[in-house]
Amino acid sequence: MAGFFLWCILFVLCWPIAILALVLFPLVWLILLPFRIVGIAVGGVLAFIKGLIYLPARVLGVRHAR
Numbered sequence: 001m002a003g004f005f006l007w008c009i010l011f012v013l014c015w016p017i018a019i020l021a022l023v024l025f026p027l028v029w030l031i032l033l034p035f036r037i038v039g040i041a042v043g044g045v046l047a048f049i050k051g052l053i054y055l056p057a058r059v060l061g062v063r064h065a066r
Helices: 002-013 015-060
Strands: none
Touching: 002 015
């Protein structure tokens, strides 16, 4: 919602840049999409490695000290 209001202000102040931003936003989103997918995959791999590291402690029933 805030982005829409910022775009409206930009449209009032300088409409050619606002139209250009409106056209380029989907293209930039498509270009950055593979990086998001890689980030999700890397996060999953790191969570899997963390699970493997903590597995022996979980099997032995170690409780975290709080």
